[in-house]
Amino acid sequence: MIDREQASAALDDINEMVQRVRQSRIYQISSVVIIMWGVVLVLAYIANYTWPRQGYTVWTVANLTGLVISVAIGVITNARSGIQPFPIRSLLTFVLIGAFGVFCSVVLGHFGSRQIITFWALYGMLFYAIAGLWFGYAFIVIALCTSALTLIGYYYIGAAFLLWMAVVHGGGLVLGGLWMRRSS
């Protein structure tokens, strides 16, 4: 028979394993979504650079595509594992975050295209950083690196800003997602 300390240590071991498995599964699912968004953003930035007057259409199509694929990944993951990665409350949270972003960038702020791109990149990364407080430091690292590079681009990169963002925002998300997959 074991004593109280040994029993307590065994339970701590069990809790630690449960946390590790939980984080690993979150990283596995999130990394697919993050890589997909990275690819969508790279294509959108390049399209916006190529057709600057079509920015509104490019970003509407890109965001809708990303949303539809994200939901599809959620539904497939749910069907395969029985885990619900996007419960209704999470979905509503994303809708509210998105709506607030639109309100700030379109209604309150009269941003130019450079400002609006920087705003959405930083705004998205803010929620990555917040997610990192719950789900693991990888989100925080991705958020800090991407935000820093976005601000460098905003202040110091001239006409090639959209291409810079394709690399640091889109490419950064792809690299971050691959890193999360490796460490999951």
Place this chain on the structure above:
Amino acid sequence: MAELDDIIHQPLRLRIMAALNALPPGAGLEFARLKKLTGATDGNLGAHIETLSKAGYVAVEKAFVGKKPQTTVSATAAGRAAFARHVAMLQEIIAASGR
């Protein structure tokens, strides 16, 4: 008071069962991921999975993904029940010593 399950109580086997039990029923973990999660070596992990498998606590499935062999381990219903009993026993020991 009931006895602790000796098969599960060994530290690495406890970690393996805790990891597998954290998954939804029927889901499994690949050997490589289980190795990473538990921090075990290949040989050590293989030996302890074998012990758990012989006890009927885990199911081992070997398949080829492309040309690579992949081993997936999942907790059986008996394994989940034994793990739940073991955790209840640990909690009972802590509660009893606090009285």
